[in-house]
Amino acid sequence: MTTPGLPQSIRACLFDLDGVITRTAVVHAAAWREMFDDFLGHREGDAFRPFSDDDYDRYVDGRPRADGVRTFLASRGIELPEGSPDDGPGEETVNGLGNRKNELLLARIHKDGVDAYPGSLRYLGTVRDAGLKTAVVSSSANCRDILAAVRIENMFDARIDGVVARERGLPGKPAPDTFLAAARDLGEAPAACAVFEDAQAGMDAGRAGRFGYVVGVDRVGQAEALRAHGADTVVEDLAELEGRS
Numbered sequence: 001m002t003t004p005g006l007p008q009s010i011r012a013c014l015f016d017l018d019g020v021i022t023r024t025a026v027v028h029a030a031a032w033r034e035m036f037d038d039f040l041g042h043r044e045g046d047a048f049r050p051f052s053d054d055d056y057d058r059y060v061d062g063r064p065r066a067d068g069v070r071t072f073l074a075s076r077g078i079e080l081p082e083g084s085p086d087d088g089p090g091e092e093t094v095n096g097l098g099n100r101k102n103e104l105l106l107a108r109i110h111k112d113g114v115d116a117y118p119g120s121l122r123y124l125g126t127v128r129d130a131g132l133k134t135a136v137v138s139s140s141a142n143c144r145d146i147l148a149a150v151r152i153e154n155m156f157d158a159r160i161d162g163v164v165a166r167e168r169g170l171p172g173k174p175a176p177d178t179f180l181a182a183a184r185d186l187g188e189a190p191a192a193c194a195v196f197e198d199a200q201a202g203m204d205a206g207r208a209g210r211f212g213y214v215v216g217v218d219r220v221g222q223a224e225a226l227r228a229h230g231a232d233t234v235v236e237d238l239a240e241l242e243g244r245s
């Protein structure tokens with residue numbers, strides 16, 4: 001049997017979704033860029049500085065939608081009213097801009113579909129064959145639909161996503177609470193859980209929650225930043241872990 005390449009003490013694996021299991025981090029980044037560049041262009045005219053990959057990695061990736069809007073705008077010295085979660089996508093509020101981004105995201109997903117990383121799907125199978133428990137821990141409110149689209153709903157023993165987090169009042173990444181809730185749902189201590197994340201905010205959550213092992217998944221050449229934010233190891237594909245002892 002192939003071994004999952006984790007410390008012997010690990011009993012459960014907590015996987016981020018976008019960018020770890022599915023190729024959706026790039027789709028999210030494109031939807032954020034379209035929304036913010038449109039907003040900044042209207043507000044600041046031709047002089048505006050476009051939303052960059054670095055902005056995405058530092059201020060947005062991995063965070064709940066409204067937190068991503070607020071954190072990025074703060075980095076540009078812009079503060080908007082919060083508004084409410086059902087604000088229309090045309091409202092110039094934190095929630096309105098977040099909903100606009102979600103509309104753009106869903107349009108892209110609808111048009112292009114969703115891909116899972118083959119190495120991640122195989123690794124999920126290896127981990128489960130080895131008797132480890134699995135959870136998906138995502139800030140996304142679309143997590144369930146995306147799991148269904150790639151037909152892997154039944155590969156996880158627990159799911160903590162944007163919808164569950166809101167129901168339970170859990171703060172999102174970089175706070176560790178969503179990962180801690182998944183560990184609790186699986187009946188394992190944080191020290192017996194490995195966290196798999198591609199975002200700097202996810203690394204911070206892994207470190208803050210004192211999880212047993214934190215795997216940084218580097219899809220965009222940010223290995224150094226992932227290590228600086230607390231990764232115990234960095235891989236470009238989960239398949240690299242298989243057979244490691």
Ligand SMILES: [Mg+2]
Pocket residue numbers: 016017018019020025061062197198199
């Ligand atoms: Mg991610």
